[in-house]
Amino acid sequence: xxxxxxxxxxxxxxxxxxxxxxxxxxxxxxxxxxxxxxxxxxxxxxxxxxxxxxxxxxxxxxxxxxxxxxxxxxxxxxxxxxxxxxxxxxxxxxxxxxxxxxxxxxxxxxxxxxxxxxxxxxxxxxxxxxxxxxxxxxxxxxxxxxxxxxxxxxxxxxxxxxxxxxxxxxxxxxxxxxxxxxxxxxxxxxxxxxxxxxxxxxxxxxxxxxxxxxxxxxxxxxxxxxxxxxxxxxxxxxxxxxxxxxxxxxxxxxxxxxxxxxxxxxxxxxxxxxxxxxxxxxxxxxxxxxxxxxxxxxxxxxxxxxxxxxxxxxxxxxxxxxxxxxxxxxxxxxxxxxxxxxxxxxxxxxxxxxxxxxxxxxxxxxxxxxxxxxxxxxxxxxxxxxxxxxxxxxxxxxxxxxxxxxxxxxxxxxxxxxxxxxxxxxxxxxxxxxxxxxxxxxxxxxxxxxxxxxxxxxxxxxxxxxxxxxxxxxxxxxxxxxxxxxxxxxxxxxxxxxxxxxxxxxxxxxxxxxxxxxxxxxxxxxxxxxxxxxxxxxxxxxxxxxxxxxxxxxxxxxxxxxxxxxxxxxxxxxxxxxxxxxxxxx
Amino acid sequence: xxxxxxxxxxxxxxxxxxxxxxxxxxxxxxxxxxxxxxxxxxxxxxxxxxxxxxxxxxxxxxxxxxxxxxxxxxxxxxxxxxxxxxxxxxxxxxxxxxxxxxxxxxxxxxxxxxxxxxxxxxxxxxxxxxxxxxxxxxxxxxxxxxxxxxxxxxxxxxxxxxxxxxxxxxxxxxxxxxxxxxxxxxxxxxxxxxxxxxxxxxxxxxxxxxxxxxxxxxxxxxxxxxxxxxxxxxxxxxxxxxxxxxxxxxxxxxxxxxxxxxxxxxxxxxxxxxxxxxxxxxxxxxxxxxxxxxxxxxxxxxxxxxxxxxxxxxxxxxxxxxxxxxxxxxxxxxxxxxxxxxxxxxxxxxxxxxxxxx
Numbered sequence: 001x002x003x004x005x006x007x008x009x010x011x012x013x014x015x016x017x018x019x020x021x022x023x024x025x026x027x028x029x030x031x032x033x034x035x036x037x038x039x040x041x042x043x044x045x046x047x048x049x050x051x052x053x054x055x056x057x058x059x060x061x062x063x064x065x066x067x068x069x070x071x072x073x074x075x076x077x078x079x080x081x082x083x084x085x086x087x088x089x090x091x092x093x094x095x096x097x098x099x100x101x102x103x104x105x106x107x108x109x110x111x112x113x114x115x116x117x118x119x120x121x122x123x124x125x126x127x128x129x130x131x132x133x134x135x136x137x138x139x140x141x142x143x144x145x146x147x148x149x150x151x152x153x154x155x156x157x158x159x160x161x162x163x164x165x166x167x168x169x170x171x172x173x174x175x176x177x178x179x180x181x182x183x184x185x186x187x188x189x190x191x192x193x194x195x196x197x198x199x200x201x202x203x204x205x206x207x208x209x210x211x212x213x214x215x216x217x218x219x220x221x222x223x224x225x226x227x228x229x230x231x232x233x234x235x236x237x238x239x240x241x242x243x244x245x246x247x248x249x250x251x252x253x254x255x256x257x258x259x260x261x262x263x264x265x266x267x268x269x270x271x272x273x274x275x276x277x278x279x280x281x282x283x284x285x286x287x288x289x290x291x292x293x294x295x296x297x298x299x300x301x302x303x304x305x306x307x308x309x310x311x312x313x314x315x316x317x318x319x320x321x322x323x324x325x326x327x328x329x330x331x332x333x334x335x336x337x338x339x340x341x342x343x344x345x346x347x348x349x350x351x352x353x354x355x356x357x358x359x360x361x362x363x364x365x366x367x368x369x370x371x372x373x374x375x376x377x378x379x380x381x382x383x384x385x386x387x388x389x390x391x392x393x394x395x396x397x398x399x400x401x402x403x404x405x406x407x408x409x410x411x412x413x414x415x416x417x418x419x420x421x422x423x424x425x426x427x428x429x430x431x432x433x434x435x436x437x438x439x440x441x442x443x444x445x446x447x448x449x450x451x452x453x454x455x456x457x458x459x460x461x462x463x464x465x466x467x468x469x470x471x472x473x474x475x476x477x478x479x480x481x482x483x484x485x486x487x488x489x490x491x492x493x494x495x496x497x498x499x500x501x502x503x504x505x506x507x508x509x510x511x512x513x514x515x516x517x518x519x520x521x522x523x524x525x526x527x528x529x530x531x532x533x534x535x536x537x538x539x540x541x542x543x544x545x546x547x548x549x550x551x552x553x554x555x556x557x558x559x560x561x562x563x564x565x566x567x568x569x570x571x572x573x574x575x576x577x578x579x580x581x582x583x584x585x586x
Numbered sequence: 587x588x589x590x591x592x593x594x595x596x597x598x599x600x601x602x603x604x605x606x607x608x609x610x611x612x613x614x615x616x617x618x619x620x621x622x623x624x625x626x627x628x629x630x631x632x633x634x635x636x637x638x639x640x641x642x643x644x645x646x647x648x649x650x651x652x653x654x655x656x657x658x659x660x661x662x663x664x665x666x667x668x669x670x671x672x673x674x675x676x677x678x679x680x681x682x683x684x685x686x687x688x689x690x691x692x693x694x695x696x697x698x699x700x701x702x703x704x705x706x707x708x709x710x711x712x713x714x715x716x717x718x719x720x721x722x723x724x725x726x727x728x729x730x731x732x733x734x735x736x737x738x739x740x741x742x743x744x745x746x747x748x749x750x751x752x753x754x755x756x757x758x759x760x761x762x763x764x765x766x767x768x769x770x771x772x773x774x775x776x777x778x779x780x781x782x783x784x785x786x787x788x789x790x791x792x793x794x795x796x797x798x799x800x801x802x803x804x805x806x807x808x809x810x811x812x813x814x815x816x817x818x819x820x821x822x823x824x825x826x827x828x829x830x831x832x833x834x835x836x837x838x839x840x841x842x843x844x845x846x847x848x849x850x851x852x853x854x855x856x857x858x859x860x861x862x863x864x865x866x867x868x869x870x871x872x873x874x875x876x877x878x879x880x881x882x883x884x885x886x887x888x889x890x891x892x893x894x895x896x897x898x899x900x901x902x903x904x905x906x907x908x909x910x911x912x913x914x915x916x917x918x919x920x921x922x923x924x925x926x927x928x929x930x931x932x933x934x935x936x937x938x939x940x941x942x943x944x
Contacts (some may be wrong), residue, residue, distance in 0.1 A: 023598070026640035026656070030663025486677035489638050492664040493671035493748075494691040494738065504690070508681045 021367070028414075032498045039409035040417045040424070047424050047466060050439030051431070053446060056280035065445060073142045075276035084174065088262040088401065095176055095247070095258055096240025102180025104233050106336065107187025108225070112330045113187075115195040116221070118318040125333060127578065132340050133185035134570050136527035138245030138545050139563045140182050143344025144169055145249060146351040146560065152358060153350060154343065175250045181340040182246075183239060187232040194228035195221070213319060231299045238292045241285065242432035246278070246532045248549065259285050260434050264533070268552075275442070289430035290501070297426065345567055351560040371561040384541035385565060388526060391542060395461045396522035399472060400514055402465055403521075407476035409501055412485070429470045433530030437463050441534040455537050463531050468524050475520060481512030482505065512581065519577035526570050532577060543569075587614045590746050591777035595634055595644035596656075596807050597802075604630055605641060612746070615776040619718030619770060619789035622799035623825070631747050631799070632782045636671050637664035649745030665694075674751040676731045678723035679719075684710070684734050685719040691742040709737045736768070740775070747772070747779040753788055758937060762842040766791045786826050787797070790814060798822055820939040823872040830878070830914040832871040833941060839863055844938045846871055852908035855936030868941025877935035878916035879926050879940075880905050888928030896921050 053064070058076070064067040079085050110129055113119050132140065147154045148169055155165045169173055196222065206216045244260040250551045252261060263281045267273050321329055354366040375381045427435065440463040444454035452585040453459055483506050507514075529544025536545045543566050549558050590612040596796055597605040599712065605627050610620045620628040624724045633639040635646055637653065640661050646654040653662040664671075669689075672839065678687050685706055692702045710716045713733045723731055732752060739747060752768070753761045769792045783789050789796050790810040797807045798821075806813060806822045817823035823833065832848040832853070844857050846869045855871050863869060881888065897904040898921070905916045916929065 023596075023656070024643040024655075024659075026642060027659055029661055049649045059763045204595065281879065319683075484675070484677065486673045487679060488673055489636075489664070490673055490677040490738075491679075491690070492638070493636050493667075493669055495668075495694040496690075497663070497665055500694065505679055509679070556696065579668065 028224035030498060033417075035499075036409040036417055039405055040421050043406055043469075044420060044424050046462070047427050050436065050443050050466070051427060053442050054279050054282050054286075054435070057275055057442065059280075060276050063273065063275040064442070069276075076278045079277055079280045081568060084133075084257065085262065088257040088259050089284075090324050091172065091251075091256060092241055092258040094172065095179065095243075095578050096237045097182055098173075098176035099179045099240045100236045102177065103183040103187050103236050104229060106180070107184045107232060108191050108229055108338070108583055109186060110333060111188050111195055111225075112217070112221075115192045116476070117319060117320055117321050117325070117329065119329050119333075125381070126339060127574075129188055129340070130185045131574075132182045133189075134523050134527060134574055135345070135567060136529050136570075137179075137182060137243060138249060138529045138544060138547055139348065139527075139566050140340075140344045141178065141246045141249035141564050142547070142559055143346075143348045144178055145347075146556075147343045147347025153347060164309075170254045172251070172256055175246055175256070175331070178250065179240070179243060179246050181336065182237050184336065184340065186236060186239065187229075187335070188231045190228045190235070191225055194225050196323045198224050227299065228457060231296060234296045234299060238289055238296070238429070241289055241292070244432060244434050248548065252551075260432050260530075263438075276418060278438060282405075282438065283433065284429055285435065289432075290427075293426050293430045304542045323572050334564035348560055348567060351556070352564040355557060370410055370415065371557045375558055375561045376556075380538070380541050381546065381562065384540065384543050384546045384562070387460075387541055388543045388566075389569070391457060391461060391464065392522045392525040392569070395457075396525050397518050398461070398463050399468060399521050399525070400476070400518045403469070403472040403476045403517070404507075404514065406473055407480050408506070410477065411480050411502075411506070412488070425470055425473055428466050432532055433467050433528060436467050438534045440531075443449060454535075455539060457540050459544065460532055460535050460540055463530060463535055464525050467528060468521055471524060472517065472521050475517045476514075479510045479517065482513070483509050515580040516577060519573060521572055523573040523577065526566065526573055576577050588612070589614050589649050590635070590780070591647040592631075592635065593645045593647075595631060595641045595646070597630060597634060597639065597641035597643075604802050604868060604934055605634070608797075608799070608804050609642075610797055610804065612778050612780060614778045615773060615794055616794040617772055617779045617781055618797045619781045619783055619793035620799060621783055621786060621789040621796050621825075624784060625801075626799040627802040628782045628784075628799050629750060632671075632750055632780060635780065636669055636748055637667050644818070652861055665769070668744050669746045669748055670742070670744035670883055671748045672732075672735045672739050672750065672752045674754055676723075676735040676755070678731055678738070680723055683720050683722055684715065684726070687723065687727065687734060687739045688741050691738065691786070695742055706737075707740050713737055728755055728757075729764070732756060732764065736771075740777070745778065747777050749781045751782055751784070753785070756829060761788070762791075768792060771914070784872050785914075789827075798825060800825075817858065817872075818935070820870060820872065823858065823937050823939070828915075830873040830875060830877040832873065832912060832914065834869055834912070836863055836865060836867050836869045836870070836938075839865065843933065844869070845939055848911050851912040853889075853912075853931070854933045855938040856934050858937045859939050862940030862942050863938065870939050870941050872937045872939065873914065873931060873935060875915055875917060877931060878909065878914060879930040880916045880918050880922070881930070882922050882926075885926070885928045885930055888930045891923050891927055891929050893927045895924060 057064050059071055059073070060069040061072050061074045064358070114122060114125055114129065119125070144152075146152050148167065149155060150165065150168070150170065155167075159165050169178060201218050203220055204225065206220045207213075209456070211219065229356070242260065243258070246369065247256065247258040247261045248264065251257065252265075257265065259281060261280050266277050266281070350363065352371055353368060354363055355368050355370055356366060410418055413421075431439075440459060441454075444450045444459050450459075487505055488501050491505045492498070496504060527544065529548055532540075532542045532545030532547050536542060543562050546564055547559050550562070588611050592611070593609045595605050595608045596603065608627070610618065611910055620631060622628045630639055634641045634644075634646075634654070641654070641656065643656040644654065645652065645656065648667055651668075652660065653667045654660065654675040668801065679690075682690070687700070688710065689702045689706045692705060706717065707716060713728060713736070715733055715737065718730060718734075719724060723734065724820050726734065732755070736752070749768075753764050765788050781789070781792060793805065793810060796810055796813045797804045798813065799881060800806065800821050806818050808816070814826050817826065823829070832846070834848040835855070837847050839857065842857050843917055844855050844863060845852055846855060847853065853871060857863060880893070884890075891907045891909045891912075893907040894908055897906070900916045902919060903921055903923065905918060905927070907914050907916060907927065914929070
């Protein structure tokens with residue numbers, strides 16, 4: 001025992017001694033190190049430049065291009081003495097944690113029902129459950145406004161029945177409830193994959209020792225999926241801090257502000273853009289989210305370790321629900337789907353085809369295409385639709401190409417450049433789309449060479465590529481890792497350089513995965529609304545950001561029509577993704 | 587003609603040294619087997635030769651060209667080493683037909699398409715795969731995939747052919763055939779081949795020269811007969827063959843012969859490793875199972891032992907013998923009744939080593 005106790009103390013010594021003896025590593029020739037360095041370097045510039053500019057701007061007393069701009073902490077002083085800032089900060093925290101409190105238990109329950117029980121219609125449910133994730137939250141929020149808002153269709157119907165509306169979605173609890181319900185898919189996604197990987201012999205072992213189904217769920221299943229539940233919770237806190245659409249639509253009318261809407265409102269507050277104040281709040285936001293991303297990364301590593309303990313190809317035995325159980329389980333999922341998909345999307349669909357409604361108005365008599373006719377008459381709206389489609393379809397394909405290049409640069413790579421890549425990819429996840437858009441807007445103003453590109457779609461595309469970086473790169477890296485190393489090594493020993501190997505072996509093998517990734521990136525770009533808010537200009541409108549600016553004018557007819565178009569486009573993208581066999585469950 | 591020179595290869599992984607100075611040479615028209623238990627470093631050594639791993643110290647020369655020099659920090663990538671490697675999993679590219687898989691090496695060497703077609707067809711015909719040229723790997727059986735992998739590594743006539751456990755994914759009967767024709771092919775084509783295996787039968791049957799690896803070192807090398815019948819250490823003696831290990835104490839040592847014994851028995855053996863063999867020290871003896879003859883009639887040079895059981899193995903019988911704490915297995919052709927038997931063990935077949943664990 002005494003030798004055992006001494007071992008940890010002795011270990012660092014021997015390790016240090018071993019490292020001393022360890023001869024210098026051989027250089028790796030023919031490993032495309034120039035390509036890797038250039039690509040990772042360019043990516044680092046694309047990600048770090050905007051962030052650097054935000055930090056630089058936050059220490060100035062005026063906009064960075066203004067001749068009056070001086071270094072100083074004035075902006076910080078203003079923000080940190082503003083009562084509204086603290087209020088927004090507090091609201092953001094309550095909002096995020098509240099959202100987690102709703103989304104995590106519900107997402108965990110859905111994951112359990114769909115992966116571990118013999119619930120009916122599993123194949124369909126697996127897809128339906130993810131739908132809210134693919135719809136932009138501004139569309140969802142607007143959908144709730146028109147269905148259960150103070151004068152929404154459902155609210156009016158209820159008032160007709162009982163004389164009053166028993167809820168108010170324009171409140172913090174309302175926002176939290178809606179955000180919580182719409183973030184259930186994010187929890188479901190992670191928890192279900194860890195439940196799928198949980199070998200059922202562990203549960204069966206517990207059953208044979210005499211535990212009941214519910215004891216097994218509590219004592220075996222829950223602890224095994226706990227890491228993924230914690231991960232999902234931390235992810236949702238992050239998403240809560242970055243959320244923009246729901247607080248803008250539901251909170252703003254009653255003056256409820258979170259940090260993102262606080263940034264957005266700073267513009268209108270002073271009449272002129274107060275870049276330095278926006279920058280300060282963005283810096284604060286990054287300082288909160290970056291540690292969260294960091295923690296998540298650690299959690300994910302641990303969660304993977306946990307999963308790796310299970311046998312591979314583990315058989316999943318499903319729990320028999322029985323007739324009563326089926327009814328209860330389907331009712332839970334059905335009710336959730338009704339509230340988080342049918343209510344908002346149904347509301348949008350109805351609203352898009354009516355012009356006026358109210359108490360005693362027969363909706364069927366009001367059906368009209370006028371909203372769409374009007375939409376087609378406004379050039380900027382038509383351009384917005386075309387631009388959105390171009391950005392998603394063409395931009396999505398180019399983005400997949402870029403992510404592939406980055407993915408290859410990091411594929412079986414060692415050393416400093418790989419560590420750098422790891423950290424660069426983390427950064428965009430800590431940045432809300434609104435802030436990334438703002439930062440790129442500044443970059444395109446700041447760098448003289450780039451200024452001519454600002455009024456083109458390229459500026460929005462570059463920002464989108466950074467917004468989608470973490471997700472897209474993870475998709476691509478996952479696909480690349482499926483190529484067995486021997487397939488690449490055998491090409492090398494046959495005489496192919498690393499470039500030839502990528503071209504002739506790696507890329508042809510991952511091609512089906514690339515098509516799926518393209519469809520998923522397309523959806524991400526379709527639903528994006530926050531990034532374009534500042535970047536968008538005449539000629540470069542996109543649907544989501546148009547909706548944000550239309551909200552200020554209250555053009556509800558137009559927003560409804562745009563929302564429906566956005567939902568239809570997303571649906572088409574999702575259908576394409578499923579058709580191409582995209583792994584939406586990864 | 588020497589095609590491959592490997593000199594003092596040392597490799598670390600983190601703080602752990604996994605190759606500790608391996609050196610050997612290999613000639614054209616011969617097969618060198620790297621034999622060892624898992625973790626002995628044999629596959630790592632092969633991957634170092636292929637350029638898939640980079641050792642920190644050592645030199646490797648392939649076909650007269652230095653591909654690795656630790657002092658000059660020279661390490662050519664795999665594609666510049668002119669080698670062929672057959673992977674354990676075969677690693678055929680799933681998106682290419684057999685023809686395209688085999689022809690890829692020629693395409694990379696800028697051979698004209700008509701020549702590629704001819705050479706690919708010629709080698710496929712030679713291996714009896716001519717009719718499968720347009721199939722995809724997933725449509726082939728394991729044995730066919732293995733032959734395609736060998737075709738792919740051979741078609742561009744590399745200086746050295748490296749085979750990483752090429753037979754381990756075949757079933758037992760196919761394996762015996764494969765080791766025969768692989769040997770024949772390599773001798774016919776006069777190639778220099780390095781075969782990594784953990785299967786002693788494979789190494790003994792296929793190789794001209796066997797390197798036995800233990801813990802990142804080559805502990806013994808020699809021809810199959812040499813390495814089987816003349817082991818220089820307990821590890822070599824124990825690794826090959828089916829063995830009886832006998833533990834006892836040294837009673838007397840006299841040059842090459844030693845007597846070891848235990849509770850109620852003693853054996854005259856041959857000293858294989860003199861170090862650590864002193865009077866009344868622990869000793870271990872290795873006796874190949876096939877060296878023990880058992881008879882149920884008294885033999886003057888035999889040891890009287892107790893037959894505990896006879897076990898039927900199909901082609902032979904296995905006898906379980908004991909005398910005190912001296913317990914051995916032996917083989918014979920007939921069933922014998924349990925009881926008193928006599929075991930004849932030639933003195934030169936009782937290899938005595940020190941009892942200290944290394």
